[in-house]
Amino acid sequence: MSENKKEEIIKVNHITKRYDDNSVLEDFSLSVYEGEVVVIVGPSGCGKSTILRIMNGLEPIQKGEVTYRGEKVDGKLGSITRIREKVGMVFQSYELFPHKTILQNVMLAPVLVQKRDKKEVKEEALQLLARVGLAEKKDSYPRQLSGGQKQRVAIVRALCMHPEVLLFDEVTAALDPEMVREVLEVILSLAKEGKTMVIVTHEMAFAEAIADRVIFLDAGQIEEEGTAEEFFRHPKSERAKQFLNSFTYEKK
Amino acid sequence: MNWEVIGSYLPLYWKAMLLTLRIGWIGIVFAILLGVLCAIVRFYKIPVLSQLAGVYIEVFRNTPLLVQLFFLYFALPKIGIPIRADFCGALGLALLGGAYMAETFRSGLESVAGIQTESALSLGMNKSQVVTHIIFPQAFARSVPSFVANIIFLLKETSVFSAISLMDLMFTAKDLIGLYYKTTECLTLLVVFYALILIPVSVLGDRLERRVRHAEFGD
């Protein structure tokens, strides 16, 4: 595969994740390469979001390891925060900081964590906000925005940290249908720029349009893996066919 | 109502109110400090300290201030710890209030933690940055209604200070009723002076609550 020539950014290596006694992921491995858009799909509760959370060190694992450009992602304070700077994450529930304005939300981490110059960060933040069509909202508070607008801000907030990888955890699942598009357009434009991304989503049309590689996950295992074309047009496994069928309707 | 009597009693009540305010405010300040301390210890589950704080909170939330004061004031000297009445009043109020404030701040902290913390962590913030920039400001805003209720509660509780012979408003009223039987005037003044202390606090508290709600979270 051509990806193999590119540098491996995140590697999830033989990990096992359990909640209490329920195993969510068992001996799971996945590598993400530079410039690649990996989309993870699968039925609810199959562990998709857990993978993203583990990649960002938010979830303790029982076995295996996660490496970022060869460096181990573990609970150690210094390394984990440095890696998180490089790995941006956008949540389903936006999680903007309600006590800060939109601009402050975007500027907080670059200034605080990366100690960047305030003026320069502000300039960039305003540019990014303008790019997603929200420049005039810079002094609003999150509560004054719609769900779609909040999610676009959350993406900008992650982008302003200049991450090398972006993780999207079902970012449109909480949105009204008419707001889904405005968010997905932003993500598509990032893909065109060649950003490295790992996306968990239920939007199959979007997944097909954006993915370089699709991972179909079922019960904590990779059931099928391939290009968007392969997976959506010619699924091999029975489970994948069933899963894709569940998105189409027929009047009997 | 005899206005002359009221006029002659005014300075006595004024003095009593100042005493209540003086002890009350010292007690409340220490209650807040103690509460913040215990809330943090409980929130981070610091071993030993967390359990100690837990016992302290339960004991002082489940006993009346009057009994606490009797114990501090009359019982402690018997084991060689004498204590001044005004100091005892402030200490009792601080201990009682600390237990209530601790629960207020802790539930504020807990209501913010969780995924807000994760989103801050995912931006590369370290734990102390998350606490100072994300958790504390929001936790405080969420604690405000209960915080205001605690302040009003504690100020009302100061009315038992007379039991350890502090010459507060209750003491003055009871004393004057016993001496001159001007009951109506004495009780009227009592109500007026407590209203003087508590209505401004209640109004300011309401305003603070509304401001915090609007500024931080809307509606």
Place this chain on the structure above:
Amino acid sequence: MPNLGIEVLFKGTNMARLLGGLWVSLRISLIAVGFSVLLGIPLGIIMTAKSKVIKAFTRLYLEVVRVMPQMVLLFIVFFGTTRIFGWNLNAELASVIVFTFWGTAEMADLVRGAFISIPKHQYESAKALGMNSLHVFLFVILPQTIRRLLPLSINLVTRMIKTTSLVMMIGVVEVLKVGQQIIEANRTSSPNAAFGVYGTVFLLYFIGCWPISMLSKYLEKKWSNT
């Protein structure tokens, strides 16, 4: 080790007297809680009405209770009624009146809060299922209201018990007062009795209130996700 004066409690009928005093406090709180619940529930329901007059009156009532120390109310009822009506009001009765006045306001506010916290769509979806208003109230709204209300009302009981300690200040002979009498009577033989006796009273209050608080917390947690 200094003499802590605990032996006084085991002299003669002292312990029984102390517990008798505790019963006086408990009796006052239980009667007051009973009346508060009886009066507070209907008042709370009335307070959900939209009438401006009702709102103004209940608001005033709640504000008075919120701002005035219970001690002041006790003084007004105990000393004030004697002055105005010439009655010599029994101190225990005065206490029950004051605590009922206070408890009713608290209870009514809890009831009002519980009712308005039930989302409107609960009424609507029940109606949409074809239930009539009575059925909606009995089977949908009331059970949810009780779940919200019960932990908070139980909490009111502990606050009531703690507040009854104030009644000694108007001369009711309850646990603290009995303690004081015991200490007085034994001051020559047990000069340190204050420690043992007040320590015991402290403990008695804690033993009385703590389990009730725990119950309230337990119910709140248990029902918070339903």
